[in-house]
Amino acid sequence: MDKPVIFVNILAWNGERWLKGCLDSVFASEGADFKVLVVDNGSSDRSAEIVEKDYPQALLVRNAANLGFAEGNNVGIRYALDRGADQVVLLNQDVTVDRQWLSQLLSAAETEREFQIFAPLQYDYEGRELDRLFLRGMLDMSPEFAEDYKKGEGFRKIYPLPTALGAAVLIKKEVFLKAGGFDPFYFVYHEETDLFQRCAYHGFRIALAPGSRINHWHGSLHPEEMALRSRYLTYRNKLVLMLKDPRISVFSGLLACFSWSWQFAAENAGPARGFLRIALVAWLQLLVLFYLPLIAYKRFREKRGACYL
Incomplete structure (x- = not known):
């Protein structure tokens, strides 16, 4: 059987502060074959130039203007699906990843067939502890996760979730073909929750795969x-x-x-x-x-x- 085609899509907007750390960590990933697509969302800084000059192995799409987080990601999703993607990972620019993050997500996607959307654990940018916003969301959404976190004896292989908490998420092709992409009306904020509501309506399920780990900075899309x-x-x-x-x-x-x-x-x-x-x-x-x-x-x-x- 042919290996699935995996795209890691990174939406960049004025992200030169984070892009090098993000791309260096992604290209250091082990145990998985994948393509990296950077969609520059009308940046006014050197984001696109950094990708073009320092990461020739990455695919680059330039949007003429800032289309927002929703439509900016849709551009990348269309690009990946048009080129045969079986699974698309949406990754924020202000993220660094563990070497096994992608192989762990793909392993979960292969073995846990009742789920079609997978998210990793999110740590703070230094990787010292679970990201506080991620932790708060998980404690609210998953009683099983809350129980295991309080016990401090390690996490289970998988946790069913009602929604995913952005920053990084693996989505199988059939989800996009049935539920669609992000609604451009949102531009930014709540667009991912809207998509996951539609996914639930169409029968798709979401899971946290704790074997996969990323570090998240926060705030790269919220200038003063x-x-x-x-x-x-x-x-x-x-x-x-x-x-x-x-x-x-x-x-x-x-x-x-x-x-x-x-x-x-x-x-x-x-x-x-x-x-x-x-x-x-x-x-x-x-x-x-x-x-x-x-x-x-x-x-x-x-x-x-x-x-x-």
Whole structure:
């Protein structure tokens, strides 16, 4: 039987600070045959030049502008699938990887056939301890992981998950062909959760493979000059995410949006609690109403199958 074609896709945006560490560690990976694709997402720094000059063994695609994390990754996914990829690993630019990270992911994908999406353990960038955001998410999502972590006696071979926590994820080709790619509407924030909601709707399953390990810096996509826009996209996309979940009705999504809006307003209203809380809730609900027709169309389209690729 032919070996599966593996693509490791790295989306780069103004990432010259991290790219060398990322690519050096990826090319030092052992026990797996793979191709590396770097998609430069309209960088204004030397990201593309670094790849072109120092890593001729890497494939390079240049986007003319920053298409966002969602569509930027879609460009790479299309490229890989068009060239026969059986499995695509999406890797953040601010990550370094263990030498066995990929072989462990591929081993899990080969032996744990009931799962189609696999994520590694995430450590901090120095590799000293589990990344705090990753750990918090895992403790919330997986009672089995929480139990094993508290015992401190090692991890199991696999942990089923409701979603994956970004930075690095292996996805089999059949997932893209059925569930599609990232929704470009998100641009950035919550786009991966949206994809994994659709994956669950179409019957695909996600797992953590603790034998695989990466180190994650965080923050490479969040420059200070984008702080205001980042906050807007975070809030807007959170509402859209709840409304778009194909596993629940639109009515249930609206109730979830309203409940989250009140909770958000209560936590962020500050001293002027009464008026500001009402104003925040009103603004969030207006966003919901504004995007509702588009979301209804997207729900219909996404339930029918592959889209965005």
